[in-house]
Amino acid sequence: MRPWLGWAVKLGLVGLVVFAGFAVYLDAVVQEKFSGKRWTVPAKVYARPLELFVGQKLTKSDFLQELDALGYRRESAANGPGAVSVAGNNLELHTRGFQFYESREPSQRVRVRFSGDYVAGLSQANGGSLAVARLEPMLIGGLYPAHQEDRLLIKLDQVPPYLVETLVAVEDREFFNHFGVSPKSIARAVWVNATAGQVVQGGSTLTQQLVKNFYLTNERSLIRKATEAMMAVLLELHYDKQDILEAYLNEVFLGQDGQRAVHGFGLASQYFFSQPLSELKLEQVALLVGMVKGPTYYNPRRNPERALERRNLVLDVLVEQGVVTLEQAAAAKQKPLGVTPRGSMADSSFPAFLDLVKRQLREDYREEDLTEEGLRIFTSFDPILQLKAESALADSLKRLAGRKGVDQVEAGMVVTNPETGEVQVLIGSRQPRYAGFNRALDAVRPIGSLIKPAIYLAALERPSQYTLTSLLEDQPFSIKGQDGQVWSPQNYDRKAHGTVYLYQGLANSYNLSSAKLGLELGVPNVLKTLERLGVMRKWPAYPSMLLGAGALTPMEVADMYQTMANGGFNTPLRGIRSVLTAEGEPLKRYPYQIQQRFDAGAIYLLQNAMQRTMREGTGRSVYSRLPGSLALAGKTGTSNDSRDSWFAGFSQDLLAVVWLGRDDNGPTPLTGATGALQVWTDFMLKADPLPLDMPLPDNVVQAWVNAASGQGSDPSCPNAVQMPYIRGSEPVPGQACGIQAPVDSVMDWVRGWLD
Numbered sequence: 001m002r003p004w005l006g007w008a009v010k011l012g013l014v015g016l017v018v019f020a021g022f023a024v025y026l027d028a029v030v031q032e033k034f035s036g037k038r039w040t041v042p043a044k045v046y047a048r049p050l051e052l053f054v055g056q057k058l059t060k061s062d063f064l065q066e067l068d069a070l071g072y073r074r075e076s077a078a079n080g081p082g083a084v085s086v087a088g089n090n091l092e093l094h095t096r097g098f099q100f101y102e103s104r105e106p107s108q109r110v111r112v113r114f115s116g117d118y119v120a121g122l123s124q125a126n127g128g129s130l131a132v133a134r135l136e137p138m139l140i141g142g143l144y145p146a147h148q149e150d151r152l153l154i155k156l157d158q159v160p161p162y163l164v165e166t167l168v169a170v171e172d173r174e175f176f177n178h179f180g181v182s183p184k185s186i187a188r189a190v191w192v193n194a195t196a197g198q199v200v201q202g203g204s205t206l207t208q209q210l211v212k213n214f215y216l217t218n219e220r221s222l223i224r225k226a227t228e229a230m231m232a233v234l235l236e237l238h239y240d241k242q243d244i245l246e247a248y249l250n251e252v253f254l255g256q257d258g259q260r261a262v263h264g265f266g267l268a269s270q271y272f273f274s275q276p277l278s279e280l281k282l283e284q285v286a287l288l289v290g291m292v293k294g295p296t297y298y299n300p301r302r303n304p305e306r307a308l309e310r311r312n313l314v315l316d317v318l319v320e321q322g323v324v325t326l327e328q329a330a331a332a333k334q335k336p337l338g339v340t341p342r343g344s345m346a347d348s349s350f351p352a353f354l355d356l357v358k359r360q361l362r363e364d365y366r367e368e369d370l371t372e373e374g375l376r377i378f379t380s381f382d383p384i385l386q387l388k389a390e391s392a393l394a395d396s397l398k399r400l401a402g403r404k405g406v407d408q409v410e411a412g413m414v415v416t417n418p419e420t421g422e423v424q425v426l427i428g429s430r431q432p433r434y435a436g437f438n439r440a441l442d443a444v445r446p447i448g449s450l451i452k453p454a455i456y457l458a459a460l461e462r463p464s465q466y467t468l469t470s471l472l473e474d475q476p477f478s479i480k481g482q483d484g485q486v487w488s489p490q491n492y493d494r495k496a497h498g499t500v501y502l503y504q505g506l507a508n509s510y511n512l513s514s515a516k517l518g519l520e521l522g523v524p525n526v527l528k529t530l531e532r533l534g535v536m537r538k539w540p541a542y543p544s545m546l547l548g549a550g551a552l553t554p555m556e557v558a559d560m561y562q563t564m565a566n567g568g569f570n571t572p573l574r575g576i577r578s579v580l581t582a583e584g585e586p587l588k589r590y591p592y593q594i595q596q597r598f599d600a601g602a603i604y605l606l607q608n609a610m611q612r613t614m615r616e617g618t619g620r621s622v623y624s625r626l627p628g629s630l631a632l633a634g635k636t637g638t639s640n641d642s643r644d645s646w647f648a649g650f651s652q653d654l655l656a657v658v659w660l661g662r663d664d665n666g667p668t669p670l671t672g673a674t675g676a677l678q679v680w681t682d683f684m685l686k687a688d689p690l691p692l693d694m695p696l697p698d699n700v701v702q703a704w705v706n707a708a709s710g711q712g713s714d715p716s717c718p719n720a721v722q723m724p725y726i727r728g729s730e731p732v733p734g735q736a737c738g739i740q741a742p743v744d745s746v747m748d749w750v751r752g753w754l755d
Contacts, residue, residue, distance in 0.1 A: 039149075039151060039153070039250065039251075040149070040371065040372035041151065041153060041372065041373065041374030041582060042142040042143050042144045042149075042150055042370075042371055042372075042374070043142060043143040043361075043369075043370045043371065043373070043374065043375040043376070043377055044139055044141075044142050044152075044374070044375075044376050044377065045139070045140055045141045045142060045143070045354060045357055045377045045379060046137035046138065046139055046140065046376065046377065046378050046379060047137050047138040047139075047140050047379060047381040047382065047383050048137060048378075048379065048380050048381060048382055048424075048577075049098070049100070049105075049134050049135055049136065049137040049378075050063075050066055050134070050135045050137075051132055051133070051134050051135075052110070052112060052119055052122055052132065052133045052134070052135070053119065053122060053131065053132045053133075054119055054120065054121060054122050055118060055119065056118065056119040057117055057118055057688075057690070058114075058117070058118065058119055059114070059117050060089060060091075060114040062384050063091070063112070063114070064086070064091075065384065065387075066135070066138070066383065066384060067084055067093065067135075069138055069274070069383060070082075070135065070136065070138055070274070071270075071273065071274035071275040071276075071279075071340075072084045072093060073275075073279075074086065077092075078092045078093050078094040078109055078125075079094065080094055080279070081094050081095065081096045081097070081107050081276075081278075081279060082094065082096055082275060082276065082279045089113055089114045089115065089120075090111065090112070090113050090114075091111070091112045091113075091114075092109065092110070092111050092112075092125055093109070093110055093112070094107065094108070094109045094110075095107055095108055095109075095110060095133065095135060095136070096136050096276065097136070098134075098135075098136035098137070099580070099584040100134070100378070101378060101577070101578035101579075101580060101586050101589065102586075105134045105136070108124065108125075108133070109124065109125030109126075110122070110123070110124065110125065110130065110133045111123050111124070111125055112133075117688065137378065138383055139270070140349070140350055140353070140354070140379075140381060140383065141349045141350065141354045143354075143357075143358060143361075143370045143371050143377075144260060144371060149260075149261045149263055150257075150260050150261065150262060150263065150267055151250055151251075151262075151263040151264040151266065151267050152264065152266035152267040152270060152277075153250055153264070153266065153374070153582070154246075154249060154250060154264065154265065154266040154277055155246065156242060156245065156246045156249075158266075158277060158278050159249065159265070159277060159278070160277060160278055160279065160280045160281075160285060161282075161285075162282050162285045162286075162318070162323065162324070163249075163265065163277075163280075163285050163289070164245065165318070165321075165323045166285055166286060166289045166314065166318060166323065167206070167248075167249075167289050167292075168206070169317055169318055169321040169323055170289050170290070170292070170314055170317055171206055171209070171289075171292060172205045172206040172207075173321070174205070175205065175206050175207075175241070175245075176241055178205060178207075178236075179233055179236050179237075180205065180207045180208070180229070180232035180233040180234075180235060180236040180237075181205060181207075181208065181229050181232055181233060182205050204228075205232065206244070206245070206248050207232040207235055207236055207244055207248075208228050208229065208232045209248065209252070210232075210235070210244060210247055210248045210251060210252075211228050211231045211232050211235060212228050213251050213252065213253065214247070214251055215231060249264060249265050249266075250263070250264040250265075250266065251263060251264060252264060252265070252292055253295055254267075254268040254271075254288065254291055254292070254295050255268060255271060255272070255291070255295045255296075255299065256295070256296070257271060262295075265277055265288055268288055268291075269284075269288070272287075272288070272300065272301075272339045272340065273338060273339060273340060274340045281332075281335070282315075282324065282328065282332045283311065283315070283332040283333070283335040283338070284338060286311045286312075286314040286315050286318070286332065287300060287307060287310075287311040287314075287337060287339075289314055290307070290310040290311050290313065290314040291307070291310070293310070298310045300337045300339045301339055301341075304337055307337060308337060311337070312333050315329040315332055315333055316329065349433065349435075350381065350383075350386060350426070350432070350433075351428065351432075351433070351434070351435035351436075351438075352426040352427055352428030352429070352432065352438050352440055352441070353379070353381050353386070353423070353425075353426040353575065355426075355428070355435075355438045355441065356423060356426055356438075356440075356441060356555075356575045357377060357379060357575050357576060358370070359441070360574065360575060360576050361377065361576065361579075364588065373581070373582060374581070374582030375579055375580070375581065375582065375587070376579070376580040376581070376582070376584070377576060377579055378576070378577045378578045378579070378580070379575050379576055379577060380417070380420075380422035380423055380424055380574070380575055380576075380577060381423075381424065381425075381426075381575065382415075382424040382425065385415060385424050385425050385654075385687060386424075386425045386426075386427075388683060388686040388687050389413055389415060389425045389427055389656075389683050389687075390427065390432045391682075391686060392679055392680075392682035392683035392685075392686055393411055393413065393427060393430065393432070393679050393682075393683075395682050396678045396679040396682050397409070397411075397430060397679075399678070400670070400674075400675065400678065403669040403670070404669060405662075405666075405667075405668055405669050406668070406669060406670070408662050408666070408668075409430070409645075409660050409661065409662060409668055409670065409675075410429060410430055410439055410443075410660070410661060410662065410663050411427060411429065411430045411439065411658070411659065411660050411679070412427060412428060412429075412438075412439035412440040412443050412553070412554040412658075412659045413425065413426070413427035413440060413554065413656065413657065413658050413659070413679070413683075414426055414427075414440050414554045414555050414557075414558040414656070414657045415654060415655065415656045415657075415683070416558055416562060416573060416654075416655045416656075417653065417654070417655075418562060418565035418566050418650050418652070418653065418654070418655045419566060419571070419653075420571060420592045421562055421566075421571030421572055421573050421574060421592050422573075422574060422575070422577075422592070423558075423573055423574065423575040424654075425656075426440050426441075426575075427440060428440045428441065437663070439553075439554065439659065440553070440554045440555055441553055441554075441555050442553060443553055443554065443659065443661070443663075444551045444552065444553055445551050445552070445553075445639065445643075445644045445659065445661055445665075446548055446549055446550065446551045446639040446640070446643070446644055447548045447550065447551065447552050447557060447637050447639070447644075447646060448547070448548035448637035448638045448639040448644060448646055448672065449509045449511075449514075449547070449548055449618075449635060449636060449637045449638065449646075449672065450548060450557060450560075450561075450635055450636075450637035450646050450648055451526075451530070451545070451546065451547070451548045451550065451637075452506055452509060452514050452548075452635065453506065453561075453564060453606060453609075453610060453635055454526055454529045454530045454533060454560075455514055455517055455518045455521065455526050455529075455546060456502065456505070456506045456514075456517070456606060456609060457529055457533075457564070457598065457602060457603070457606045458518075458521050458525055458526050458528075458529040459502065459517055459521060460602045460605045460606055460726075461529075461598070461599065461602045463601075463602075463725070463726035463728065463729035464728075464729065466502060466517075467502065467605075467723075467725055467726070467729050467730075468501065468502055468503040468605055468608065468609060468723055468724065468725070469501050469502065469503070469705060469710040469723055469731075470501070470502040471499050471500070471501065471502075471710065472499070472500055472501070472502055472505050472513040472516065472517055473498075473499060473512075473513060473516060474491070474496055474497040474498060474499070474500050474505065474510045474512045474513035474516075475496050475498070475512060475516075476488070476490070476496055476512060477489075477512070477516060479519070479543055481542065481543065487543050487544060489511045489512060489515045489547055490511060490512070491510055491511050491512055492509070492511065492638070492671075496512060497510055497512075497513070500513055501710060502517070502609075503608070503609040503612055504612075504617075505517065506609045506610070506612075506613060506617075506635075507609060507612040507613045507615075507616055507617030507618070508617045508618060509613075509617065509618045509635075509636060511547055514546065514547070515543065515546045515547055518543075518546035519543060519546070523541040523542070523543060523545060523546060524541045526545075526546060527539060527541060527545065530560070532563075532570075532597045532598065533559075533560045533561075533563045533564065533570070533597070534556075534559040534560050534562065534563050534570055534572075535552065535556060535559070535560050536556075537550065537551075537552065537556070548637060548639060554657045554658075554659045555573065557646070557648055557657045557659075558573060558648070558655060558657045559572070559573050560648075561648045561649075561650065561655060561657065562655060563597060563598070564603060564606060564607065564610070564633075564650075565607075565633070565650040565655045567600055567603050567604075568596060568597055568598030568599060568600055568602070568603040569594050569595065569596050569597070570594070570595045570596075570597045571592055571593065571594050572592075572593055574590055574592065576590045577589070577590055578590060599697075599699070600697040600698075600699070600700075601697045601699040601700045601726045601727075602726070604694055604696070604697050604700050604724060605700070605724055605725075605726070607633050607692070607694055608694075608724055610633035610634060610635060610649075611631060611632065611633045611692065613633070613634060613635055613636075614632045614633060614634055614649070618635075618636040618672070618673050619632075619634050619635070619636055619647070619649065619673065619677060621673060621677065621678075621681070622634075622677065622680075622681045622684070625681055625685055626681065626684060626685060629691065630651070630684075630689070630691050631651075631691040631692040631693070632649055632650070632651055632684070632691075632692060633649060633650055633692055634647060634648060634649020634650065634677075634680070635647070635648055635649065636671070636672030636673050636676070636677055637672045637676075638671045638672045638673075639661075641667040642667055642668050642669065642670055642671055643661055643662070643665055643666065643667055643668065644659065644660075644661040644668075645659070645660040645661060645668060645670040645671060645672050645674070645675030645676040646658070646659055646660075646672050646676050647672050647673075647676035647677040647679075647680045649680060650692065651684065651689035651690055651691060651692050652689065652690040652691060652692050652693050653689055653690045654684070654687060654689045656680055656683055656684070658676040658677075658679045658680045658683075659676060660675045660676050660679070696724075699726055699727050700724050700725065700726060700727065701724070701725055701727050701730055702722045702723070702724055702725075703722065703723060703724075703725050703730035703731060703733070704717075704720050704721070704722055704733065704734070705720070705721060705722075705723050705731055706719050706720065706721075706734070707719045707720070707721045710731070711731055711734065712730075712731035712732045712733045712734045713733070713734040714733060714734050714735060714736045714737060716736045716737045717734060717735075717736070717737035718737065720737075
């Protein structure tokens with residue numbers, strides 16, 4: 001044997017050993033990833049589910065808006081999940097069903113009848129009774145890993161008709177016959193490319209495409225191509241076609257949403273059509289499969305003509321392959337692309353609220369749990385109210401735009417349910433859809449007169465000393481602090497108002513009488529009341545704190561006012577209701593907590609005074625736009641030099657806090673009443689809340705007093721009005737005067753006198 005031949009044999013054996021070793025290594029790589037956790041799946045964050053029941057306050061237009069956001073199709077008959085038909089005030093819809101924390105809501109056909117602003121009828125489509133129907137919640141965002149991939153995992157039994165056939169017909173006709181590599185496809189591609197003089201067709205099978213996306217990079221080289229072919233064969237040796245096909249459906253790249261990569265047909269269906277994959281029609285399936293060749297090039301939002309041409313070409317291929325008839329393809333070609341416009345409710349993020357969710361989740365979960373395990377987060381977020389709040393902010397800023405400096409004003413807003421403490425709306429910027437500095441959670445600003453209800457609550461907890469008709473002196477005074485500085489507060493109008501009732505000091509936000517009352521009570525005692533209301537910040541006991549020198553975020557203000565709105569019960573604010581695993585198993589609930597911190601009687605008196613703020617005080621402008629029958633309570637706040645414009649107020653079912661100010665802490669042309677209150681009023685006008693309904697506590701009585709003197713009176717006397725008092729603190733009744741009093745409250749008397 002010649003020497004060179006011996007060396008060749010030896011080198012061949014070495015090469016064979018190396019090749020075998022490389023094959024063993026690749027085999028291990030293939031099995032390890034494909035048999036284990038194949039994907040890091042981000043947590044999905046859902047809004048509250050919309051629950052339907054007779055008597056529910058819900059307009060037909062709001063209901064249809066939510067259905068549109070959920071991707072329900074308007075059809076003549078609701079014959080399948082995700083369809084709704086509308087006939088006047090009657091709707092019939094086929095719900096999709098959903099796995100909630102406690103149980104699975106079934107897919108069912110439901111009839112809903114509206115009357116005015118309420119649900120007047122609810123039944124099953126077959127006429128059966130139905131107490132409650134719950135829609136699936138809207139997906140509002142996700143918590144993504146560093147590589148920003150996103151997908152909705154699907155099973156083969158969830159795919160719509162035609163998807164598998166279309167994918168195989170267009171991308172790999174020999175899929176069910178080859179072993180990972182198709183020599184026939186490679187030969188055909190070589191011939192076509194040679195004839196064309198350029199690369200116009202690839203020979204990769206679906207398995208090779210999956211390998212490239214799943215294990216390799218997009219590097220163009222013979223070594224990478226050979227590795228891809230080897231791994232494709234190894235993959236087919238270990239796994240059946242159904243496993244490979246399901247993995248491909250979840251892995252394929254189909255678009256880019258900003259920094260987020262859209263992978264898999266499940267997420268692509270939601271991203272482009274706002275519908276679950278299982279509901280897609282032939283023309284929609286053809287569009288998505290056609291995009292596999294070039295997701296950017298055939299993006300239907302950016303290149304609709306190109307995408308339409310590609311979709312119709314796919315339909316022609318289906319006719320050629322006998323998957324559909326010529327008539328079916330022709331009918332599908334007549335349909336529009338049907339993709340949702342960007343910026344619709346279902347295709348938008350709500351960065352401020354998602355920021356809140358992330359912060360609350362990180363108290364219980366690791367970062368990798370949130371970005372890789374596919375957790376399903378259910379929240380209290382209300383998309384209908386959020387859009388109304390965003391619209392109110394935009395409308396108000398537009399009206400105020402003529403004032404110098406308003407264009408530099410930023411905003412923060414929090415809306416909660418007063419009874420449960422659930423956060424329903426969060427706005428962190430005057431441009432709510434842009435992620436960035438979250439002013440609702442992080443803008444720590446002096447609260448001005450928003451602190452005053454705490455002063456008056458501290459007084460009303462001492463009924464032997466203070467009642468709503470106690471007399472306060474609204475006169476100038478000065479006090480020297482421990483640092484030697486002299487503090488001389490002034491009223492906003494630079495005037496003194498003499499002797500006023502206690503409730504008038506709050507309603508009109510008088511600084512002099514409020515500060516003097518706070519000093520009588522003791523600044524440390526007022527700060528303790530603030531702490532019981534929910535304020536966790538430790539402020540120094542300076543007199544200036546009584547007029548709002550202390551700073552809070554809008555979220556912290558909402559926490560403080562939540563206790564006032566909920567009858568003295570503290571309910572910590574929360575945005576999360578429950579968490580499920582990716583498989584739908586219950587993981588954690590976040591029940592609302594409640595603790596009574598104030599006597600119901602003292603809170604009742606405070607709410608009474610805060611209602612008077614709205615009727616006759618600094619908040620009275622709301623009733624130029626809202627109906628007088630709508631009972632509301634609230635308080636304006638303005639910091640020094642009008643740097644911060646605040647309003648916090650509540651109805652029976654909504655508490656809203658609004659802050660307006662500049663990020664550089666510069667002065668604005670707005671007070672609490674001319675700025676934040678206008679946004680709050682706009683929001684309440686759109687939200688149409690329930691009027692505040694305060695049941696009379698057992699320890700509160702209504703007594704007749706003389707509106708001018710505050711002394712006990714009789715209902716038959718002139719100027720006699722009713723006022724609430726803690727039992728035992730009411731004035732001694734006066735003598736009868738023989739005629740019926742024409743009014744029944746101090747505010748009616750004041751309003752009549754002003755008129």
